[in-house]
Amino acid sequence: MNLYSELSPSPRTIMTPGPVEVDPRVLRAMSYPILGQFDPEFTALMNDTMAMLRSVFRTENEWAFPIDGTSRSGIEAVLVSLIEPGDKVLVPIFGRFGYLLQEIAERCGAAVVVLEKSWGEVYDPEEVIAAILREKPDLVAIVHGETSTGRIQPLEAIGKACRELDVLVVVDAVATIGGVPLEVDAWCLDAVIGGTQKCLSVPSGMAPITYNDRAERKIARRKSIERGLRQSGGDSSNDARQISPIRSNYLDLSQLQDYWSPRRLNHHTEMTSMLYALREGLRIVLAEGMETRFARHRLQETALVAGLQAMGLSLYGDARCKLTVVTCVRIPPGVDGESVRSMLLELFGIEIASSFGPLKGEIWRIGTMGYSCSRKNVLHLLGALEAVLVRHGVHIQTGAGVQAAMDIYCS
Amino acid sequence: MNLYSELSPSPRTIMTPGPVEVDPRVLRAMSYPILGQFDPEFTALMNDTMAMLRSVFRTENEWAFPIDGTSRSGIEAVLVSLIEPGDKVLVPIFGRFGYLLQEIAERCGAAVVVLEKSWGEVYDPEEVIAAILREKPDLVAIVHGETSTGRIQPLEAIGKACRELDVLVVVDAVATIGGVPLEVDAWCLDAVIGGTQKCLSVPSGMAPITYNDRAERKIARRKSIERGLRQSGGDSSNDARQISPIRSNYLDLSQLQDYWSPRRLNHHTEMTSMLYALREGLRIVLAEGMETRFARHRLQETALVAGLQAMGLSLYGDARCKLTVVTCVRIPPGVDGESVRSMLLELFGIEIASSFGPLKGEIWRIGTMGYSCSRKNVLHLLGALEAVLVRHGVHIQTGAGVQAAMDIYCS
Numbered sequence: 072m073n074l075y076s077e078l079s080p081s082p083r084t085i086m087t088p089g090p091v092e093v094d095p096r097v098l099r100a101m102s103y104p105i106l107g108q109f110d111p112e113f114t115a116l117m118n119d120t121m122a123m124l125r126s127v128f129r130t131e132n133e134w135a136f137p138i139d140g141t142s143r144s145g146i147e148a149v150l151v152s153l154i155e156p157g158d159k160v161l162v163p164i165f166g167r168f169g170y171l172l173q174e175i176a177e178r179c180g181a182a183v184v185v186l187e188k189s190w191g192e193v194y195d196p197e198e199v200i201a202a203i204l205r206e207k208p209d210l211v212a213i214v215h216g217e218t219s220t221g222r223i224q225p226l227e228a229i230g231k232a233c234r235e236l237d238v239l240v241v242v243d244a245v246a247t248i249g250g251v252p253l254e255v256d257a258w259c260l261d262a263v264i265g266g267t268q269k270c271l272s273v274p275s276g277m278a279p280i281t282y283n284d285r286a287e288r289k290i291a292r293r294k295s296i297e298r299g300l301r302q303s304g305g306d307s308s309n310d311a312r313q314i315s316p317i318r319s320n321y322l323d324l325s326q327l328q329d330y331w332s333p334r335r336l337n338h339h340t341e342m343t344s345m346l347y348a349l350r351e352g353l354r355i356v357l358a359e360g361m362e363t364r365f366a367r368h369r370l371q372e373t374a375l376v377a378g379l380q381a382m383g384l385s386l387y388g389d390a391r392c393k394l395t396v397v398t399c400v401r402i403p404p405g406v407d408g409e410s411v412r413s414m415l416l417e418l419f420g421i422e423i424a425s426s427f428g429p430l431k432g433e434i435w436r437i438g439t440m441g442y443s444c445s446r447k448n449v450l451h452l453l454g455a456l457e458a459v460l461v462r463h464g465v466h467i468q469t470g471a472g473v474q475a476a477m478d479i480y481c482s
Numbered sequence: 483m484n485l486y487s488e489l490s491p492s493p494r495t496i497m498t499p500g501p502v503e504v505d506p507r508v509l510r511a512m513s514y515p516i517l518g519q520f521d522p523e524f525t526a527l528m529n530d531t532m533a534m535l536r537s538v539f540r541t542e543n544e545w546a547f548p549i550d551g552t553s554r555s556g557i558e559a560v561l562v563s564l565i566e567p568g569d570k571v572l573v574p575i576f577g578r579f580g581y582l583l584q585e586i587a588e589r590c591g592a593a594v595v596v597l598e599k600s601w602g603e604v605y606d607p608e609e610v611i612a613a614i615l616r617e618k619p620d621l622v623a624i625v626h627g628e629t630s631t632g633r634i635q636p637l638e639a640i641g642k643a644c645r646e647l648d649v650l651v652v653v654d655a656v657a658t659i660g661g662v663p664l665e666v667d668a669w670c671l672d673a674v675i676g677g678t679q680k681c682l683s684v685p686s687g688m689a690p691i692t693y694n695d696r697a698e699r700k701i702a703r704r705k706s707i708e709r710g711l712r713q714s715g716g717d718s719s720n721d722a723r724q725i726s727p728i729r730s731n732y733l734d735l736s737q738l739q740d741y742w743s744p745r746r747l748n749h750h751t752e753m754t755s756m757l758y759a760l761r762e763g764l765r766i767v768l769a770e771g772m773e774t775r776f777a778r779h780r781l782q783e784t785a786l787v788a789g790l791q792a793m794g795l796s797l798y799g800d801a802r803c804k805l806t807v808v809t810c811v812r813i814p815p816g817v818d819g820e821s822v823r824s825m826l827l828e829l830f831g832i833e834i835a836s837s838f839g840p841l842k843g844e845i846w847r848i849g850t851m852g853y854s855c856s857r858k859n860v861l862h863l864l865g866a867l868e869a870v871l872v873r874h875g876v877h878i879q880t881g882a883g884v885q886a887a888m889d890i891y892c893s
Contacts, residue, residue, distance in 0.1 A: 075530055075765045078511050078758055085518055090751055093516050100489050101755055102513035105504050105685055107496055107833045119486055139687065140551040140732060141750040147732045175731045268751055274516055276550065276687060276753035318729060320586045321551060321558045337838065339552040340501055340679055342687035344512055345756065347489055354486045422518045427748065 083416075084443070086452050087424040088218035088246060088397045088436050090268035090275050091443035093348075097273050100351035105343040109335060113343065116350055121331065123353035127248060127361070128263060128281045130255040136331040137267075137277035137349055138322065139342045142245040145264040145278025147175050148322035149241055152290050153210060153262065155315040156180025161208035163199050166190055167219035167427045168243055172212040179318070184208065190220045190429060191388035196228035203238060210239040215253065216246035218269075219427050221388055221397035221436060223251065230259035239286060245269065248279070249356050250368050250396045250440055255281055262286045270368070270396060272441030273352035276345045282324070293317050294325035368395050371439040371449050374479040378453040379437075381475035382460070382467050387434045396444070398437045399426070403465050408432055411459050419455040446480055494827075495854070497863050498835040499629035499657060499808045499847050501679035501686050502854035504759075508684050511762035516754040520746060524754065527761055532742065534764035538659060538772070539674060539692045541666040547742040548688035548760055549733065550753045553656040553677040556689025558586050559733035560652055560673045563701050564621060566726040567591025572619035574610050577601055578630035578838045579654055583623040590729070595619065601631045601840060602799035607639035614649060621650040626664065627657035629680075630838050632799055632808035632847060634662065641670035650697060656680065659690070660767050661779050661807040661851055672697045681779070681807060683852030684763035687756045693735070704728050705736035779806050782850040782860050785890040789864040790848075792886035793871070793878050798845045807855070809848045810837070814876050819843055822870050830866040857891055 085092045106113035117136075124135035138145040150172075154160060160181040162173045165188040176183050184206050188194060203211060211233055216223050226242060233240040241262045244253050250270030255263050262282035268275035282290075295316050317323045321339065329336035356364060372395045376386065379400055387399035402408040408425060412435070415421045424436040439449065453472040460467055496503045517524035528547075535546035549556040561583075565571060571592040573584045576599040587594045595617050599605060614622060622644055627634050637653060644651040652673045655664050661681030666674050673693035679686035693701075706727050728734045732750065740747035767775060783806045787797065790811055798810035813819040819836060823846070826832045835847040850860065864883040871878055 075534065075761075075768070077765075078514060078527075078762055080514050080517050080527075080758075081523055082515060083517055083521065085516070087518055090516060090519060090754060093755070095515075098513045098515065098755075102509045103489060103491050104493060104506075104509065105496070105501060106491050106494055107498055108501060108686075110494065110827065110833060112492055116489075116491075123486065140555060141753060143750050144551060144555075144732045147730065151730075171731070178727065178729050178731055180729075274753060274755040275519075275751040276756050316589065318589050319558065319562075320582070320589055321555045321733070339554050340686040342552060342685060342756075343501060344504070344509075344685040344759070345687050345753075347491075348755070350486075351489055357486070416521065422521060 082420060084421045084448055084451055086437050086439070086443060086448060087422055088269065088438040089266065089440060091272055091438055091440045093274055094272045094352065094355055094442040096355060097348050097351045100347040101344045103347060108341045108343065114335065116346060117331065117341065120346060120350045120353065123350065123357060124279050124281065127353055127356055128255045128265070129253065129257065130281050132255070132281045132283050134287065134328055134331070135279070135281035136327070137279045137346070138327070139339060139345070140278060141275050142264065142266040142278045143171065144322060145280045146172065146243055148324055148327070149262045149264055149280055149282065150175050150212065151179050151319045151322050152293070152317050152324035153239060153241065153286060154179040154181045155293070157182065158209040159184065159206065161186070161202060161206050161211045163194050163202070163213050164188065165193050165220065165222060165224065166214065166217035168214045168217055172214065172243060176212060191222065193222045193224045193392040196225055199229050200232045203232060203236060208238060210241060212241045213243070215242050215244040216251065216394045216396070218246045218397050218436065219430065221394045221399035222392045223247070223394040224392070226260065227258045234259040239289070246394065246396065249364065251365060251394070267349060267352065270441045271352045271356060272443070273348045276342065277349050279349070290325045368439060368444055370479070371444045371446070372396070372398065374446070374476040375437065375439055375449045375453070377479050378449070378472040378476035382453070382457055382472035396438060396440045398439065399434045400437060401434055402432065403460070406460070406463050406465060408435060411463055414459045414462065415455055421452055421455050423452070449476055493831060495832045495859055495862055497848050497850070497854060497859060498833055499680065499849040500677065500851060502683060502849055502851045504685055505683045505763065505766055505853040507766060508759050508762045511758040512755045514758060519752045519754065525746065527757060528742065528752070531757060531761045531764065534761065534768060535690050535692065537768055538764055539666045539676070540664065540668065541692050543666070543692045543694050545698065545739055545742070546690070546692035547738070548690045548757070549738070550750060550756070551689060552686050553675065553689045554582065555733060556675040556691045557583065557654055558730070559735055559738070560675055560691055560693065561586050561623065562590050562730045562733050563704070563728050563735035564650060564652065564673065564697060565590040565592045566704070568593065569620040570595065570617065572597070572613060572617050572622045574605050574613070574624050575599065576604050576631065576633060576635065577625065577628035579625045579628055583625065583654060587623060602633065604633050604635045604803040607636055610640050611643045614643060614647060619649060621652060623652045624654070626653050626655040627662065627805045627807070629657045629808050629847065630841065632805045632810040633803045634658070634805040635803070637671065638669040645670040650700070657805070657807065660775065662776060662805070666692055678760060678763065681852045682763045682767060683854070684759045685756070687753065688760050690760070701736050779850060779855055781890070782855045782857065783807070783809065785857070785887040786848065786850055786860050786864070788890050789860070789883040789887035793864070793868055793883035807849060807851045809850070810845045811848065812845055813843065814871070817871070817874050817876060819846060822874055825870045825873065826866055832863055832866050834863070860887055
């Protein structure tokens with residue numbers, strides 16, 4: 072007897088900063104039968120994926136491949152492979168995910184120095200560069216698009232300064248990849264982590280990363296070969312010279328890059344269906360064209376913001392550093408933010424997000440990312456939000472929000 | 483312009499020890515649109531999955547949930563959460579995946595003591611118990627089904643001895659869950675890791691684990707709350723009492739269990755589509771019935787072995803501890819094992835596996851796992867292998883292998 076019902080998820084309009092709706096072509100890709108991980112047809116798909124990741128990351132790096140886990144597994148893989156215990160790491164924090172970088176770096180044994188900024192703002196690059204000159208860290212870890220506050224940090228000047236000062240810079244671009252410009256090589260970023268479940272519109276489950284030869288040199292020094300794979304008289308890289316081997320096996324980039332290289336040295340069992348999904352998601356991004364895709368994200372943001380403001384709602388945070396793909400809205404005084412979110416979900420099938428830490432109960436966060444970033448979704452959300460706010464006693468000039476967005480689309 | 487072709491993987495008969503063919507109902511489950519990770523409909527599916535995992539693991543443990551990564555991420559999550567640097571860990575090794583346990587435990591900072599057994603054999607439980615009495619480890623880590631050699635280690639006496647001696651025992655049951663009996667509670671196993679891409683016939687990408695209150699107590703002592711989630715005046719579990727916090731954030735079971743608890747404390751973004759897949763895979767296992775499923779695996783093994791032996795091939799390893807779901811065959815003298823594998827794949831679309839380390843070039847490994855474990859596949863493989871061996875100059879009584887398997891099925 073089996074008490075569990077057949078899977079039958081309700082249709083949702085997902086307007087959070089991730090996970091967002093998955094492109095139906097990606098869903099279809101996941102439904103194909105699998106190939107074995109060393110099947111030449113599968114390794115060819117792995118190579119395709121690496122090549123497409125290089126295009127999307129805008130890099131000539133040899134190493135661009137997914138970590139088999141959710142976004143934070145990619146962050147941890149990069150940090151645990153690059154940070155030796157005792158290394159000094161500078162983390163300029165401007166929201167929740169900056170604290171995550173701090174936390175992971177600390178667990179890697181780093182001596183972490185943080186900068187802290189009021190949530191809702193970002194750094195003038197000169198502030199960060201001054202801190203680098205003062206602290207002389209081995210590594211700087213920083214967030215590009217901070218979804219907890221809806222802000223974007225300019226990185227070009229910071230990246231170039233790190234290159235000049237020979238400091239490694241690691242960037243969390245989980246929220247930005249495929250949605251807003253990210254230039255790994257031009258901005259001199261040494262290692263970058265992207266996310267699948269946001270602007271790429273692939274389900275959560277992989278974390279695309281890339282890193283350059285500067286990063287690789289540090290990783291190579293710490294390399295070991297897995298015991299069960301060593302052949303007698305063969306590899307001897309585990310010798311006494313090693314000072315600080317990488318603490319994780321699963322997230323060890325030195326072993327992972329051997330698996331993603333033509334050597335195909337066995338490590339984990341690659342996630343076949345997720346790889347199908349990522350390859351298809353990247354193919355869709357490149358088929359749309361990066362510039363076209365960025366313009367689409369800007370257009371939906373403009374319409375959404377116009378609609379929200381016409382409804383009389385106010386936005387949170389410094390407008391000069393607003394992240395295109397996340398719009399943070401102040402919850403009107405006296406309104407129960409969670410009650411509004413529940414009614415949107417239950418009656419309209421629309422999901423928006425709350426926030427974390429000091430912003431919990433203060434703002435809603437609305438994502439316009441990837442496949443979810445569409446006229447249909449923006450208009451649907453504005454109409455629904457108005458209706459729900461009216462039900463919650465908020466005084467609103469009805470109809471104005473949707474009309475303001477339509478003005479943008481029809482102009 | 484997009485140079486990348488549409489995804490169109492060739493159909494394969496996958497007779498390796500994993501990844502194996504995915505049940506079409508599981509493939510279909512992955513093609514459903516996603517739900518948000520905190521959508522009540524999604525958290526209900528998470529709860530279903532926990533309940534089904536308890537049934538499949540045969541446990542009353544509160545904690546039974548998937549780690550979001552491939553099987554070894556589950557192993558590392560358990561070991562990094564349970565091992566404090568300096569802990570003494572005993573690993574009885576009898577194949578590649580024993581060495582993996584050693585390697586991961588060492589990276590966690592353990593003082594590892596190993597037992598080593600000739601590949602192809604397993605331990606008399608008394609040998610392991612004697613070593614536990616001698617070494618007095620904090621933790622024993624051991625493989626249940628060793629796919630590199632096709633052997634199964636009896637665990638009941640070892641588990642009960644560990645309970646009596648108050649030693650934690652961690653079991654890698656990646657290859658056995660859903661294919662051969664595994665009794666977490668009855669055998670007194672404290673933490674167990676399963677795999678998705680083997681007998682459960684779900685794609686690689688999640689690692690179901692379970693652990694009991696003995697394990698949880700050790701984890702709880704090492705717990706911390708993520709910085710970005712702490713509320714002012716709220717959680718204060720990160721205080722000076724902590725001696726050895728868990729070194730990984732991504733694989734920290736203390737945080738993961740909060741995410742899987744009714745508190746739903748935010749951690750990673752749950753892999754929606756993989757969770758759909760795992761839930762459906764478990765539903766199918768329970769619908770078939772565990773005993774019926776085990777009997778199916780035994781029947782296909784019997785037919786496969788009869789066929790291989792009738793072809794004149796000899797099996798590898800001690801027959802008394804043969805793992806039902808993996809059959810290791812000696813490569814006939816003078817035959818290039820990789821050439822046979824390639825011809826099977828290219829002409830017949832069938833994949834079998836080679837092996838690792840000292841067994842590389844010595845044996846083929848044939849899996850009969852989950853959805854791949856069928857009469858159709860066994861008969862198809864026996865006919866194809868015969869044809870390919872004949873092409874490689876091996877003297878074989880043609881027709882005998884398939885007939886011997888048919889004798890089993892028709893008796």
